[in-house]
Amino acid sequence: MRIIIKGGIWKNTEDEILKAAVSKYGKNQWARISSLLVRKSPKQCKARWYEWLDPSIKKTEWSKEEDEKLLHLAKLMPTQWRTIAPIVGRTPSQCLERYQRLLDEAEAKEGLDLTGPAGDTGPSADDVRRLRPGEIDPDPETKPARPDPVDMDEDEKEMLSEARARLANTQGKKAKRKAREKQLEEARRLASLQKRRELKAAGIELKMKKKKKGMDYNADIPFEKKPALGFYDTTEEKNRQPEMSLTNVHLHKLEGKRRSEIAEEKRKKKQKTNKDEAEGGFINFVPARNAQLNKLKEAEQINKRRKLILPAPQVGETELEEIVKIGFAGQNVKAVVGEADNISSLTDYTPSNPGLPLRTPRTPRTVAGSTQTPRTPGTLLSLRTPRTPAAVDTATIKQLRAGLLNLPAPKNDFEIVLPDVEGKEELKDDIEGIEEDASDRDKKLKALQQAEEMARLRRRSQAVQRDLPRPINVNSVLDTSLEDALDSDSEIQKLVDIEMIKLLQRDAAMHPVHGSKPENLDLESFEEFPDELIDQVKKEIDLELTKVTNELSNEDFDEIWSQINNTLETNQFRNQFETNRNLMIKEATKAAKLEKKLNIILGGYAARSQTLSKNISETFDEIEQAKIELDSFQSLSISEEEAIPKRIQSLQNEVDYLIKRESELQQRYSSLSTERQDILESINA
Structure with a gap:
């Protein structure tokens, strides 16, 4: 089982998800935000935002004034970095890191680092604070994010897709409530604006409360430049009284009713009439009074009805007379034909039913108490199908039997009567006299065209029908064939060859080979034979061929x-x-x-290309050699740059040690010389 420990280095995808989540959920719902990140806890998400991702974090270089303020506050409030950070304008981790850096620089400047007697230096502060292999960073929220790999793990892909889906859903309950509140605020603002406009039209001025200092763009004119006084006096125009004809007039009276207001009035009026009808239908204490009220209502409805305006008639008196005559003529023809034997072959074209009303009649309202509650089967015994009442079945069966008994007795006497021949001939003459339908004529023409097309395809040569290979250039082939045909000894062979040449020319002109140009030959010179003659010739050839093969x-x-x-x-x-x-x-x-x-x-x-290729190869070799030398010198420079400070430091340490040793020896020498002088003086004394 894989155990996931939350924490560790932050990745670029996690930072982007955290930014999007903070922009949607805010900076208080860290538990909900951390649910989008599998490997991070709410506390880590909050620390990452306030320590690295917050746009207000200052990540520029520290100035001298900030360093002085930091050192002063650290001296006043030691180790209270969360209190010092907002004063300096940085994060607590930045303040701590900068303070440690300043201490390291001060120690290096004063020479208080660890040095041994043989000039060996101890590890620096950066080396001590640097992470060793296998150690875990205790504060990864203050470090830059790790870039995303090219091939992400399946867990990361699933986390990214889930976060994308959840963050894309912006229409939650809170979002809808916010949108609703925004609409209400807008409606409230429009209502107050309309109220002020109506009061202003009525002559009542309301003073607007100034919410903030500055210019009121609704009352004042920004950047107004008053014109200079002219040559004429305008006091009379200023003192003139305004017209009061529009005072105490509501704005809706000037603008008229809106569609929504008219629809609302109609709805209320209809609702009121329905309510009155319901009360009149169910409470019927005084029938005479109700009848009188109904008559008054009907008279009022008749008065309210609009005048019926019908369109102009499209059929005149003459057209109606012609239609009546046609109807009489059809009935006369039917009466005459009805006497014949073929009356069953005609169709009755009389209208089946009169015109139906355009409006469905309303169902009459039922009087209260006139209907009973319908019986329904119980729902407790769900295993039994509801049964039809037996009384209904018996009544239906009796009614059906009574109807069957009223039927007359069957009569089995029938005889077959054949129609007369004269009637058939008359019917045939009538059919021949009828003009042919256009669709039937088109079908016959189409069938004839298809038959002609099939006959034309059958007239083609066997080489074309079977799609056999044919010569592309017919003229060159026909010249040699024509010479061979003329040089032939047999007269029959000559005729066959000539006919074959004509057939090739005809196929090349009418059915050219795909990819070749059609020959410009005169098609009228080719003789067309009828199909009967061609069939007869084929039969004779088959007969002759059978004779030859039999012999x-x-x-x-x-x-x-x-x-x-x-x-x-x-x-x-x-x-x-x-x-x-x-x-x-x-x-x-x-x-x-x-x-x-x-x-x-x-x-x-080609010569120039060979020369250039040779020069290119030589230049490429020189570039490769120069690149190798450059890499060598660069690596040498890097190693020298790393070694020179160490050498200088070691030499400086040796010099300092020698200076210190020399000073110690000088002091000892002076003390010994003084002691010697004292001894000598004591001896001499």
Whole structure:
């Protein structure tokens, strides 16, 4: 089980979450703020805010006056850093750290550090206060935050997402209450403003209470410059009495009623009428008086009704007469046709029902006490389905049986009557006389077009229908084929070859190969044969082919087929080889010319590129060598800078020791010389 100890170094994400939480929850709800941070307690969050994140914290360099004030207050109030901090304008941790730094500087200046007899120096104050490996910082809230790693832990990601979701929810109960209070305050301000305006329009002036010193922008004019006095006297205009026609007039009378006020009045009036109707419906002590009141109310409602304004009629008298004539004509036709045998094939177009009212009739109000409470099944026995009363079932069954008994007895005498032929012929003549519908005609035309399109697709050659490979450049192929056809000995072969050439030209013109240009040939020169003739020719060819195949044996057929196949393959490979060789020669010549041209154009650039690449490589080597030397000298400089103060300090310590030793020896020498002189004087005496 993983145990998390709250505390430790603060991270950048924790600082940002703490800032956002303080901006939302304030500086009193530290328990709620610490719930967003997994590894921090409320006390640590509060200390982090007041010791590092508060924007009012001063993090600049200490001035001389601040140092003097700090030393003076530390002498007056030793170790009371929370009392000293607000006076100095710093945090308690900053005051303590600065005081220790000043003490260290004073000790170093006076030479009170620890030194041994052999010149060995003890650890400095900074070394003593520096953390050792494995020790925990007792005051991490005063240190800068650690930067976030690139790959954060899953716990940190979960904490960050939860904090983002909670801080984004700004519409809590308190936020809604604040918004509601803000709206009420705004409404109160507008109401007071309207009240002052109405009083002012009535001639009553109210003095505004000044909340703060300064200029009142509602009463005074800022930066007012009064104009200079003119040449004419204006005392008469100033003493003129104002018009009092607008006094004691409310503002709402001048502006008129608002929509909300009108709607509120209508609602109250409707509510009052409903209440009166309810009282009149349920309390009926004097029926005659109520009838008289109802008549008065109906007369009042009739007077209140607006005049019915209907639009102008869109159908005139002539149109109505024509509609009536058409109706009579339809009824006459139906009467005539009704005598025929095919009356079942006609449809009745008479309206099914008269016009319904546009408004649903109101349900009549029930008199008090006229209805009973409906019976409902009990809810205690939930396992039983409520049962329909048996009396209702028996009454329904009896009514159904009585209705079935009233039905007449069945009669099984029926006979089949076939319709007359004359009626059918007349019906057929009538159908032929009827004009064809446009949709049926369009369907027939569409079917004819589809049939013609299918016939046109079937007229294509088999090579096009089966999507077999065809020559792209037809003209070059047809020239050689035409020569071979004319040189052929057989007249039949000549005709076949000529027809094949025409067929190739026709396919190239009407159905060009994808990626090739269509040939500019005269399509009218090609003869089109009817489908019946083509089908007849195909049948004759199939018949002749069956005869030939029946006359030949399998051995003869295989021998002829092998000879023809070998000859065709040899000619095909020979032509393909010649074509590929010519294409290769052509492309090689073209490539050689292009290579020669590029060598002439790019020769100088290639030489220049080689020279520049060589110079770049040499320069790069020199840069690498200079960088190595620079790193070496920098490391040497750093080591010398670190060693020089130590050497100076050791030499200074030795000099101080020698000076001190010399002074001691001088004092001893003077004392011994004095003692010697005294001894000599005593001996001489």
